[in-house]
Amino acid sequence: xxxxxDNLAHLLYATGRHAEAEPLYREALDLRRAALxxxxxxxxxxxxxxxxLLYATGRHTEAEPLYREALDLQRATLPPSHPIIALGLxxxxxLLYxxxxxAEAEPLYREALxLWRATLPPxxxxxxxxxxxxxxxxxxxxxxxxxxxLYREALAVQRAALxxxxxTIALGLxxxxxxxxxxxxxxxxxxLYREALxx
Numbered sequence: 001x002x003x004x005x006d007n008l009a010h011l012l013y014a015t016g017r018h019a020e021a022e023p024l025y026r027e028a029l030d031l032r033r034a035a036l037x038x039x040x041x042x043x044x045x046x047x048x049x050x051x052x053l054l055y056a057t058g059r060h061t062e063a064e065p066l067y068r069e070a071l072d073l074q075r076a077t078l079p080p081s082h083p084i085i086a087l088g089l090x091x092x093x094x095l096l097y098x099x100x101x102x103a104e105a106e107p108l109y110r111e112a113l114x115l116w117r118a119t120l121p122p123x124x125x126x127x128x129x130x131x132x133x134x135x136x137x138x139x140x141x142x143x144x145x146x147x148x149x150l151y152r153e154a155l156a157v158q159r160a161a162l163x164x165x166x167x168t169i170a171l172g173l174x175x176x177x178x179x180x181x182x183x184x185x186x187x188x189x190x191x192l193y194r195e196a197l198x199x
Contacts, residue, residue, distance in 0.1 A: 002028040002035075002042070006049060018057050025050040041084075044073035048091060055091075060099050067092040086115040086126075090133060097133075102140040109134040125168070128157035132175060144183045151176040170199035 009024035029046035036043055051066035071088040078085055093108035113130035120126055135150035155172040162168055177192035 002031040002046070005031070006046070009049065009053075013053055013056075018053055022050070022053055025053055039073055039077050041073070041077055044070040044077070044084075044088070047073070048088065051091065055095055055098075060095055064092070064095055067095055081115055081119050083115065083119055083126075086112040086130070089115070090130075093133065093137075097137055097140070102137045106134065106137045106141075109137055123157050123160040125158070125161045128154045128161065128168070128172070131157065132172065135175065135179075139179055139182075144179055148176070148179050148183070151179055165199055167199070170196040173199065 005024040005028040009021040009028065012018075012021035012024070025046065029043070029050055032040070032043050032046050047066045047070035051063040051070065054060075054063035054066070067088070071085070071092055074082070074085045074088045089108045089112040093105040093112065096102070096105035096108070109130065113127070113134055116124070116126045116130045131150045131154035135147040135154065138144075138150065139147035151172070155169070155176055158166070158169050158172045173192045173196035177189040177196065180186075180192070181189040
């Protein structure tokens with residue numbers, strides 16, 4: 001069945017055996033398309049699973065239409081504020097960002113962040129993720145002041161949400177330090193780099 005194929009594929013994927021996982025994800029998708037009504041949420045799940053594998057193995061051109069179809073299904077079948085839509089938006093935005101299409105990624109990151117802000121507690125780690133994602137796309141297009149503000153907010157959320165020493169805090173410190181360094185604020189950047197080393 002589709003679930004069994006997914007479970008085995010997840011295990012293979014997690015252990016780096018992508019070539020073995022791919023046909024199982026494809027079979028699970030085919031089974032769901034055949035057995036379920038069009039637009040069923042499990043179809044979008046299968047699309048996302050396969051797209052994640054393709055993206056992870058550098059096959060961006062194959063992954064993009066699957067991410068888009070998954071997002072379209074999520075929008076059609078779930079309540080507008082459902083967190084899975086934020087995940088679908090982020091998956092597609094990450095692909096666009098990763099292939100240099102930062103201007104296309106930005107509105108998707110914004111929408112995902114708005115969804116998370118509307119549905120999650122203020123200091124939830126997913127909000128920090130959304131802030132960092134959007135900041136990254138702005139930073140990549142030279143909008144450093146906007147990126148800096150978002151990275152600062154993301155770091156504040158990370159510090160509130162996560163235990164001291166968590167690697168995500170080190171990443172947040174580094175992201176902020178990078179944009180400060182790029183804009184000539186070397187002294188503050190150095191402090192943050194040093195703190196990141198000891199997280």
